[in-house]
Amino acid sequence: xxxxxxxxxxxxxxxxxxxxxxxxxxxxxxxxxxxxxxxxxxxxxxxxxxxxxxxxxxxxxxxxxxxxxxxxxxxxxxxxxxxxxxxxxxxxxxxxxxxxxxxxxxxxxxxxxxx
Numbered sequence: 001x002x003x004x005x006x007x008x009x010x011x012x013x014x015x016x017x018x019x020x021x022x023x024x025x026x027x028x029x030x031x032x033x034x035x036x037x038x039x040x041x042x043x044x045x046x047x048x049x050x051x052x053x054x055x056x057x058x059x060x061x062x063x064x065x066x067x068x069x070x071x072x073x074x075x076x077x078x079x080x081x082x083x084x085x086x087x088x089x090x091x092x093x094x095x096x097x098x099x100x101x102x103x104x105x106x107x108x109x110x111x112x113x114x115x
Contacts, residue, residue, distance in 0.1 A: 006054065015054045017115065021062070022054040024111040030104045036073035039106045040080040047111055056115040058084070061091035065110040067098040077107055 007014035016023040027050070029042030051057050068077055074095065085091075091113075100108065 015050055017054055020114055022051065022056045022111075022113045022115050024050050024054075024109075024113075026067075026108045026110050028100075028105050028108045030102065030106070032104050034106075036068070036076045036106045037080055040077045043107060043109050044080065044084050047109055051111070051113055054113075054115055056113045058113075059088040060114045061088075061111060062114055063092045063112045064094075066093065066095040067100070067108040067110070068095065069098070069100050069106045071097045073106060 001019050004017040005013040005015070006017070012025050014025050024047065027043045027046045029039045029046065031038075034042070048058055051060070066077065066081070068074060077095075091111075098108075100106070
């Protein structure tokens with residue numbers, strides 16, 4: 001089976017498709033003025049756009065790992081997430097607190113979906 005890599009750089013691919021599965025690179029959205037709610041909303045827009053580009057959708061998500069800089073933001077992030085997935089099948093999900101690559105990053109989403 002072939003592997004399709006979309007929007008590749010010297011470091012990574014934004015989308016990898018293999019065996020009817022889509023793997024997205026970690027999605028972040030940062031601006032020093034954005035709180036966890038804004039960053040989460042913007043990340044999920046990016047996830048939805050990339051899934052569409054790959055021929056998939058949020059309804060076809062299999063697994064999502066969410067990294068938050070500080071668990072104090074867990075409830076606020078979940079409020080955005082819950083609204084976003086309210087009308088679709090729920091993927092398997094994990095959420096962990098993690099040191100982020102930059103201090104202004106509050107959340108990151110790693111998504112695997114079918115297509």
